[in-house]
Amino acid sequence: MYKELIVFASGRPVKVVIRNYTLDDTDGMIAIQKACFPPPFPSDLWWNEEQLREHVTRFPEGAICAEADGQLIGSMTSLLLQDASLSGSHSWESITDSGYIRNHDSFGDTxxxxxxxxxxxxxxxxxxxxxxxxxxxxxxxxxxxxxxGGGRMPGYHVVSAEKSAEQYLTDVAAGVRSDPVISFLLRCGRLPVGIMENYLEDEESCHYAALMEWRNPFMSHKS
Known part of the structure; x- marks a missing residue:
């Protein structure tokens, strides 16, 4: 993948390239993690070189980054899975192989x-x-x-004593409440399909996550 676009940062037009990241981007990818998850977030949970090597060798198509002014400014990583491996409940750690994606299935359809x-x-x-x-x-x-993918619900802890995670997600999807992550995912076109308990060690989300889906509009889907 390689594409160019313009975004506006503080009113200034900035040329951005979105492309697949490679091992040459290791330092830049780790720098993104440091900027996004500063201390007290534990540094051993940032990407490491071995994880990044797995990403770019097992599924390079799903490893993308954004670059502006010679600096990596964002990234997104994914893997392919079969539906059967997604039945029931799962955690981020189990479904992503703790971020190493060694469970990537090249025949997966999700x-x-x-x-x-x-x-x-x-x-x-x-x-x-x-x-x-x-x-x-x-x-x-x-x-x-x-x-x-699972989306954090960082606003949930505010109302967790009075609402279930399912009720909170329903409120956000209906526009009754706003959530920094879930509202963003909704604006991106993703729809909630379930709640995952104990998805992440995440006190703000009370360890829950919303499972959010985007369906390929060029494929038929059974209701």
Whole structure:
């Protein structure tokens, strides 16, 4: 993948390239993690070289980054899975092989999102949405059924004493509430299809995640 576009950062037009990342981008990819997840987030949970090597060798089509002014400013990683491996409940760690994606199935028909990050200086410029759109294009290009992934619900802890995770997600989808992550995913065209308990060690989300889907519009889907 390689495409060029313009975004506006603080009113300034900036040329952005979205492309597949390679091992040559290792330092830049780790720098994105540091910027997106600063201390006290544990540094051993940032991408490491071995994980990135797995991404670019097992499924390079699903490893994309955004670059501006010679700097990596965002990235998104994914893997292919069969529907059978997604039945029932799962955690981020189990479904992504702790981010190593060694469970990637080249015959899978679901593109599963492992990670999405945009550095703070380029948030609210549309980069996250452009990265998501780019993976939709991968779904179409590879003739996959859908894109799927767990989305954090960082606003849930505020109302967790009075609402279930399912009720909170329903409220966000109906526009009754806004959530920093789920509302963004809705604006990107993804729809909620379920709730995952104990998906991540994430106190803000009370360890829940919303399973969010985008279906390939060029394939028929049974209701």
């Amino acid at each position: 593109l599963y999102v492992v990670d999405l990050g945009v550095i703070p200086n380029y948030r609210k410029t549309g980069i996250g949405k452009w990265l998501m759109q780019s993976l939709y294009e991968v779904v179409v290009h590879l003739k996959l059924k859908r894109l799927l």
